[in-house]
Amino acid sequence: MPTYQELLAQKAELEKQIEAARKQELADAIAKIKSLMAQYGITLADLGGKAPAKPASTKGSKVPPKYRNPATGETWTGRGRQPKWVEQALASGKKLEDLAV
Known part of the structure; x- marks a missing residue:
C-alpha cells in the first residue's frame, strides 16, 4: 500500500498531466476552428464576435445621494x-x- 506522501506525489503528477492535456486539447480545438474559418472565409464579425457581457452587479457600487x-x-x-x-x-x-x- 502506498504511503500518504507517495499518493500526494502521484496526485501532483496527475494534476500536471491533466493541465498539459487540457492545454493541448484547447490548442488543437483553436487550430481546428481557425482552419475552418479560413477554409470558409468566416470572420469574427460573422460569428457575432462580441465580448461576453458582464453581469450587472450593483453590489459595492457608489450611488449619488437622493x-x-x-x-x-x-x-x-x-x-x-x-x-x-x-x-x-x-x-x-x-x-x-x-x-x-
Whole structure:
C-alpha cells in the first residue's frame, strides 16, 4: 500500500498531466476552428464576435445621494435602512420629496 506522501506525489503528477492535456486539447480545438474559418472565409464579425457581457452587479457600487438633511447636510442615497434624521423628519410630517437633493 502506498504511503500518504507517495499518493500526494502521484496526485501532483496527475494534476500536471491533466493541465498539459487540457492545454493541448484547447490548442488543437483553436487550430481546428481557425482552419475552418479560413477554409470558409468566416470572420469574427460573422460569428457575432462580441465580448461576453458582464453581469450587472450593483453590489459595492457608489450611488449619488437622493436626500439631504437641511439642518446638518447629512445625505442618504435612498438605499437601505432610513437614517434617524429621515425617520424623525417623516414623523414630524415632512415628505421624502421635501428632503430630496
